[in-house]
Amino acid sequence: MSDEPSEPIASLKKVKHIILILSGKGGVGKSSVTTQTALTLCNVGYRVGVLDIDLTGPSLPRMFGLEEQSIFQSTEGWIPVPVETNGAGSLSVISLGFLLNDRSNSVVWRGPKKTAMIKQFMVDVQWGELDYLLIDTPPGTSDEHISIAEQLRWSNPDGAIIVTTPQNVAVADVKKEINFCRKVNFNIIGVVENMSGFICPHCSDCTNIFSSGGGKELAKAYEIPYLGNIPIDPMFVEMIENQSSNQITLVEAYKKLSISSNFQQIIQKVLDKKLEPRC
Ligand SMILES: Nc1ncnc2c1ncn2[C@@H]1O[C@H](COP(=O)(O)OP(=O)(O)OP(=O)(O)O)[C@@H](O)[C@H]1O
Numbered sequence: 001m002s003d004e005p006s007e008p009i010a011s012l013k014k015v016k017h018i019i020l021i022l023s024g025k026g027g028v029g030k031s032s033v034t035t036q037t038a039l040t041l042c043n044v045g046y047r048v049g050v051l052d053i054d055l056t057g058p059s060l061p062r063m064f065g066l067e068e069q070s071i072f073q074s075t076e077g078w079i080p081v082p083v084e085t086n087g088a089g090s091l092s093v094i095s096l097g098f099l100l101n102d103r104s105n106s107v108v109w110r111g112p113k114k115t116a117m118i119k120q121f122m123v124d125v126q127w128g129e130l131d132y133l134l135i136d137t138p139p140g141t142s143d144e145h146i147s148i149a150e151q152l153r154w155s156n157p158d159g160a161i162i163v164t165t166p167q168n169v170a171v172a173d174v175k176k177e178i179n180f181c182r183k184v185n186f187n188i189i190g191v192v193e194n195m196s197g198f199i200c201p202h203c204s205d206c207t208n209i210f211s212s213g214g215g216k217e218l219a220k221a222y223e224i225p226y227l228g229n230i231p232i233d234p235m236f237v238e239m240i241e242n243q244s245s246n247q248i249t250l251v252e253a254y255k256k257l258s259i260s261s262n263f264q265q266i267i268q269k270v271l272d273k274k275l276e277p278r279c
Pocket residue numbers: 023025026027028029030031032033054057059138139194195230231232233234236237240
């Protein structure tokens with residue numbers, strides 16, 4: 001029997017928007033962009049779910065300070081792990097990282113096992129009512145991408161945000177990602193250029209340490225929207241690493257960072273598109 005659904009996925013029927021986060025290359029900050037998208041949407045009051053399908057390198061439990069948490073199994077299915085938001089929207093996360101006994105070990109799975117895991121995430125997770133479901137994917141176009149495209153075929157996702165860095169090599173890889181989206185009929189919501197300059201932790205000045213503008217050029221060449229750029233902010237890394245000692249929630253801590261204003265502008269461009277709700 002085929003693993004592909006032949007109708008919209010039932011567990012997603014109360015999810016208004018589904019956005020995938022893609023990148024052609026590893027380490028360009030896809031999980032950071034997913035995390036910041038979630039925190040920004042949450043800050044505006046939206047109900048956000050985050051699904052991590054980066055099965056060989058699940059980093060979202062660490063990003064959201066949930067490393068010690070596990071998924072709760074109810075009679076209806078898996079309940080996503082909640083993030084404390086202190087009333088600003090809501091946020092919950094599903095990742096293979098929550099299911100591994102030895103969390104420091106990465107999984108080495110063949111395609112069929114990855115496909116089965118992604119299908120289980122699609123069918124078994126009880127997201128409830130969400131405004132946005134963000135799906136963080138592995139770099140490149142791998143088994144996970146093909147599986148999620150098959151699973152979502154009848155579920156009408158809004159599309160993909162593509163993350164790149166200013167360097168040419170990352171830009172070249174992103175072209176493959178754009179071609180993938182076109183092949184599987186994912187709408188491209190836009191490109192985000194991450195690591196675009198460096199914010200000095202002393203004076204908050206932004207210096208261009210690599211050439212910048214690659215993301216914008218790429219967007220122009222491929223006639224896709226450019227959503228904006230995010231500099232490297234060492235305070236972001238510090239916020240992620242020290243969240244257990246923070247007295248405030250991650251949503252509140254993020255709002256204080258200077259890159260959060262870059263991100264608000266990016267999200268505003270996504271919201272301005274007025275993507276048709278799925279339900
Ligand atoms: N704008 C930024 N400012 C500061 N640090 C950043 C920024 N973007 C990413 N980072 C840091 O760079 C590292 C890699 O980022 P991240 O894990 O998000 O990349 P990725 O593309 O998801 O990686 P992978 O290919 O492993 O999935 C992380 O330590 C993250 O905290």
